[in-house]
Structure formats: C-alpha cells, structure tokens
Amino acid sequence: MATFAHQTSKHPTNTMPFVNFKTNKVVKIWDGIYGTLGHSEQQTFGHFTIDAGTVLPEHSHFHEQWCHILEGELEFTVDGETMLLTPGMTAHIPPHVPHSAVAHTQCKVIDCFTPARQDFIELEKQS
Numbered sequence: 001m002a003t004f005a006h007q008t009s010k011h012p013t014n015t016m017p018f019v020n021f022k023t024n025k026v027v028k029i030w031d032g033i034y035g036t037l038g039h040s041e042q043q044t045f046g047h048f049t050i051d052a053g054t055v056l057p058e059h060s061h062f063h064e065q066w067c068h069i070l071e072g073e074l075e076f077t078v079d080g081e082t083m084l085l086t087p088g089m090t091a092h093i094p095p096h097v098p099h100s101a102v103a104h105t106q107c108k109v110i111d112c113f114t115p116a117r118q119d120f121i122e123l124e125k126q127s
Contacts, residue, residue, distance in 0.1 A: 019038035021035075021036045021038065024036035024037065024038070025124060027120065028123070029120065029123070030054075030056060031054070032050060032051040032053070032054030032103070033048055033049070033050050033054060033056065034049055035047045035048035035049055037121075037124060039117075039120075041116065042116060043114050043115070043116055044063075044113040044121075045110070046110065046111045046120070047108070047109075047110055048109050048110075049106065049108055050072070050103040050108075051103065052072075052103055052104070052105050053102075053103060054103045056101040056102070057100055058099065058100040059098070059100070060097055061096075062095050062096060063095060063114060064093065064095050065111060066090055066092055066093075067085075067090065067091045067093070067101075067109055067110075067111050068089075068109060068110045068111075068112075069085045069087050069088065069090070069108075070109060070110060071087055071106070071107060072086075072087070072103065072104070072106055072107030072108060073085070073086055073105045074102070074109065075101060075102045075103075075104060076099070076100075077100045077101070078092075078093055078097060078098075078099045079098060080098075
C-alpha cells in the first residue's frame with residue numbers, strides 16, 4: 001500500500017488550490033456577458049454565460065485569451081478571420097489582436113487570460 005506524505009503547497013494570497021465556480025460571485029463583464037472568475041498571479045479563468053444576440057464589439061487587450069465553447073453557437077472573429085464556434089471548439093486570441101463576437105444562441109464558455117485580468121479583479125470587488 002502506498003503512503004503519501006502530506007505536502008504543503010504555497011499559493012499566493014487571494015488564491016486557493018480549488019475553485020467552485022458555482023458558488024463564486026457572479027460578475028457582469030459586459031452587457032449580456034456575466035459569470036464567475038478564478039485568478040492566480042498569472043492567469044484569470046472565467047466561466048461565462050453570453051446571452052443570445054449579444055454583440056461583443058471589436059476590441060483588443062494585452063492579454064492572451066483562449067475562449068472555449070461549452071454550449072451554444074458563438075460567431076467569433078479574430079484578426080479578420082470569422083468562424084462559427086460550437087461546443088468543443090476554442091478560439092485563441094494572441095495579445096493585442098483585434099477580436100469580436102456575436103452570440104447566435106445563449107452560450108456557456110470558459111475563458112482563460114494571461115496575465116491575470118486586474119480589471120476583472122476590480123469588478124469582483126465592486127459587485
């Protein structure tokens with residue numbers, strides 16, 4: 001029988017090794033986009049709902065972003081290239097690259113940003 005030594009992990013303040021996105025505070029990111037967040041020193045990880053018909057205008061940011069579709073249909077444009085994303089598909093947005101989206105249906109997505117989104121951390125404090 002294997003024996004496992006107790007290891008103490010060191011996490012930065014404000015982070016924990018486990019996150020329950022079902023109990024975190026819901027934050028409005030943009031009109032029609034809301035959800036819960038988890039942060040480390042290096043990344044922000046969000047579980048978001050995007051209401052049907054929501055238009056995310058073209059924008060860019062210095063964060064690298066991955067947007068993974070869990071449910072729904074999201075038309076995503078990255079640097080002028082457009083694709084209809086459905087469950088199981090992901091968009092990768094490099095830093096500073098213009099991107100936009102239109103939700104054809106209600107969508108559930110997981111977004112990961114590097115580095116951590118300080119603006120989202122501030123939104124959590126306000127809500």
